[in-house]
Amino acid sequence: MIPWLHRGDPPDAFPPVETALTDPDGLLCAGGDLSPARLLQAYRRGIFPWFSEGQPILWWSPDPRTVLYPAEFKVSRSLAKTIRNRGFAVTVDRAFAEVMAHCADERLRPEGTWISPQMRAAYLRLHELGLAHSYETWDGDRLVGGLYGVALGSVFFGESMFSLERDASKVALAALVRAMIERNGRLIDCQVASTHLESLGARSIPRSQFVRELAEAVPDVPSAVP
Numbered sequence: 351m352i353p354w355l356h357r358g359d360p361p362d363a364f365p366p367v368e369t370a371l372t373d374p375d376g377l378l379c380a381g382g383d384l385s386p387a388r389l390l391q392a393y394r395r396g397i398f399p400w401f402s403e404g405q406p407i408l409w410w411s412p413d414p415r416t417v418l419y420p421a422e423f424k425v426s427r428s429l430a431k432t433i434r435n436r437g438f439a440v441t442v443d444r445a446f447a448e449v450m451a452h453c454a455d456e457r458l459r460p461e462g463t464w465i466s467p468q469m470r471a472a473y474l475r476l477h478e479l480g481l482a483h484s485y486e487t488w489d490g491d492r493l494v495g496g497l498y499g500v501a502l503g504s505v506f507f508g509e510s511m512f513s514l515e516r517d518a519s520k521v522a523l524a525a526l527v528r529a530m531i532e533r534n535g536r537l538i539d540c541q542v543a544s545t546h547l548e549s550l551g552a553r554s555i556p557r558s559q560f561v562r563e564l565a566e567a568v569p570d571v572p573s574a575v576p
Contacts, residue, residue: 355382355409362391367411367557376412383407384472386479390571393500393507396561398541403466413557416540416547418508420530423523424551432517433524438495439488440525446477446484449496453510465510473509476500479575485522487515495519497526503568504536523550536567 353365359382370378378397382388384407392398392409401408425433432438450473452458454465476482481502487495495518497511506526513519530538539560540552 353379355379357383361387364395364397367396370411376410378409378411380406380408386476386575393502394568394571396564400464402464412542414554415557415560416543416552416554418538418540418552420527420535422551423527429517429520438521440522441486443483445486445493448493449484449498452512458512485526487518487522496522505567507539
């Protein structure tokens with residue numbers, strides 16, 4: 351059994367992340383809502399929502415946690431060539447809704463998607479509040495790749511990415527990494543490990559270390575959010 355959150359509970363009413371299950375790894379609690387205030391409190395504590403259509407809201411904090419330190423981003427020869435020669439343009443927050451729609455497109459994700467209409471509405475609201483951002487890769491006027499996530503303090507909490515052309519999502523990630531370095535960003539949260547992320551320089555660290563780094567990198571969250 352896991353704890354249950356009620357809609358009326360305070361936004362920060364999460365159990366300690368150390369109480370998360372090990373099987374399935376990181377499942378912490380269920381219920382609550384996807385209000386901006388609760389989402390921000392979750393991210394600050396190293397918690398994120400992830401659930402499928404028809405399930406209650408499930409909150410996770412896996413151990414270990416996969417992160418990408420900007421200085422450790424790996425640019426392969428092929429990616430460097432793409433950035434130099436392919437002619438892609440990258441923008442920020444020009445097409446947030448479209449990026450989310452592509453990330454949720456089941457034609458691009460045969461394994462299925464967790465980005466339900468409920469999740470899309472929640473992150474669009476965060477975007478309207480200036481807290482969720484997208485990086486978009488364009489081939490002319492065609493959106494061919496991108497990523498989105500939540501920015502708090504000096505951390506970018508990555509949520510999802512998509513690509514319609516080879517390396518298009520990596521080009522967007524490279525732009526995010528450059529922006530993080532320019533602004534002294536501390537880390538990009540990648541949540542869980544994958545071969546793809548590891549090839550780009552991401553690595554897994556103990557959850558306890560991740561939570562400590564968050565406490566320093568995200569000292570507080572905006573209080574004037576609904």
